[in-house]
Amino acid sequence: MDTGAWAWTGRFRARQAARGSVTEGAARAGLAARGVIYLLVGALALQVAFGDTSKQADRGGALEELAQKPFGAVLLWALGIGLVGMALWRLSEALFGSVGKDGRTARKRLLATGRFACYVFVAYSVLSFAVSRSHGGGSSDQQSRDATARALEIPAGQWLVGAAGVGVVVGGIWIGVWAVLRKYHDDLQLGRMSRRTRRLVDVTGVVGGAARGLVFAAIGAFAVRAAVDYSPERAKGLDDTLRTFADTPLGPSLLVCVAAGLLLFGLFSFAMARWQHV
Template sequence: MDNQIKNIARTGYAAKGVVYALTGILAFGAAIGMGNSSEGKLGVLKFLEEQPFGKVLLGLLGLGLFCYAFWRIFQSIKDPENIGNDKKGLGKRIGFFFSGLVYMGLGIFAIYEIFKQINSGGSSKTAMIPTEFLPYIFYAIAIGMAIKALFQFAKIYKGDFLSKFHLNSMTNINLMKTIKWLGYAGWISRGIVEGVVAYFFFRAADTASQGDIKGTAEAFSFIRQNSEGPWLVGSVALGLICYGVYMFIKAKYRRFDD
């Protein structure tokens, strides 16, 4: 595989790590009563925008997310690591494609946030999607998110997410244990959040209103409503921080099967 493609993939993994680490940090801050409730991936973009040189940070993150989207779509079409065309391989490649689309959308939103004030002459909003199509779109997203959450837990059970590190060949035992610990904590937390988000999209499909779209931020709010909410949110948030750090490690140590 071309080294340039590998570098794009590593940049993408690092950008994804930033998104998840900041999502976890913001959610954990909200759980312990610090900061506002800017949880979720879009909350991360809003948070970055409010920082010094926020536009620059958003631009860099947006480019990184485009790198990740390109890598996932490249994986789905070109199959550089020979995943294959059998049922399992095609399932993975289709998943990569839709993952790429999601992160491309997030990257576009990051870039949009940079330039939106230039074109915003007022505060009016228009629906981007015709209302009559919303139930079908929401149901499709909900089913996709639910399947993704199930696959997440299947990966956790099998430990598949560790295969690209070739842990058996690692000589640094502490690094190997760190990758495993961060990976398991992060994937479990991510699976929980995506399952809750799938529920929100199922519910939004019934009302067919764009105002009912829920994401990661609302997933944390939903978890917080439990009697043990703050502890639960804090635990999931720490798990997402672990997943973010795991993605940084993946950016450095992930091996590519040429």
């Protein structure tokens, strides 16, 4: 191989290494930012369960809570930038594939594309709040009702809302099953953990993932009901969905369990930020 070819190969490998380093940093920052949001939402849900109904247990409420802390503005910007990192990581997976033997399959790329779109929206809402410091991105309940009302007005909107709701229910079930079966082991550097650390990560992953899946499935079920009844008011965001758990025969105790699960998922996100394969 001549000198020019060696130089080109060296530059190519250097670019790959640099891209890998940037992607890894973005992924770990994004997972940590996700953890912060789930910790805040879980804490707010606990307060609701114990009678503080003035709290808004969703992303907007979490941002409001964070803004009131010392250096709140700095924390908000750090959170938003971390979520941008998460979006860029998912975009990288959609374009170049993810780690693992099936990381370049169409299914994985499509899943990464969906996650990219989701985190673009979340990052935008957080950064918008960091700039304006108003409304915390809006109530998730009102956003859900507004989006459902607009969708129902278009041709075949009732079918569209119903299909979207079913998709969210299926996604929630998949999240819960993925957690209970510990499928996340494939994404973690288990060899770098002690036995005790692995047990603790499993507690947060299984319980936290199951709680997260339950919440997603419930949100989807309310969307399906909104479609069947042709009533946008039936749709619920995260806050109303969590409050609904307290209205079951089990009472606030069920909401306490779900809130605790969301707190554990926040901790699990920090574990992912530390040991995730990127």
